[in-house]
Amino acid sequence: MKRFAFVLLSVFTLSSVAVPTLAGQVNNNRQSTPTTETTDQNESFGSQSTPTEDNLEPVTLVQLAYQGYFEDQGIPSHAAFKSAIANGDVDAETLVRSAINKGRLSSDAMNDEGYLNIVRTQLENLNDR
Numbered sequence: 576m577k578r579f580a581f582v583l584l585s586v587f588t589l590s591s592v593a594v595p596t597l598a599g600q601v602n603n604n605r606q607s608t609p610t611t612e613t614t615d616q617n618e619s620f621g622s623q624s625t626p627t628e629d630n631l632e633p634v635t636l637v638q639l640a641y642q643g644y645f646e647d648q649g650i651p652s653h654a655a656f657k658s659a660i661a662n663g664d665v666d667a668e669t670l671v672r673s674a675i676n677k678g679r680l681s682s683d684a685m686n687d688e689g690y691l692n693i694v695r696t697q698l699e700n701l702n703d704r
Contacts, residue, residue, distance in 0.1 A: 630679075630680055630681055630684070631674060631679055631680055633690060633693035633694045633697055634693075634697055636670060636671070636674055636679075636680070636694060636697075637670070637694060637697040637698060637701060639674075639679075640652075640656060640665075640670055640673075641653065641656050641657075641701065643656075644677075645670070645673045645674070645677065648673035648676060648677065649673075650665055650669070650670065650673055651665075656701075657701065657702055660698050660701065660702050661702055665698075666695070666698070667691045667692075667694035667695040667698060668685070668691065670694060670698070671684050671685055671690070671691065671694060672685065
């Protein structure tokens, strides 16, 4: 019986050490290997679509607007935001300008057609939901 308990305890100890170590290796592999999709996306939309301190991804920009982050800039939130998009009161340029005014986007974003097109698409998709 002592032999069985010793073997069981040994197996348990080895498995509790081996599994976290293996999991760490898997996570390290995932983090160090960029996907082709991410690389291609950043190249397709120009340098302005990559996040920096004063820059937002277009998807994040639209999400923040929907959640009311730009209400102090005159952009409504939630259902009123969707209505403003449908009525043409809020468009990509308005949203980008608001983010620039709040210091969340570089002023270069106004001239980045790739960035503006993604924002337009995100606004259309939001209204389709």
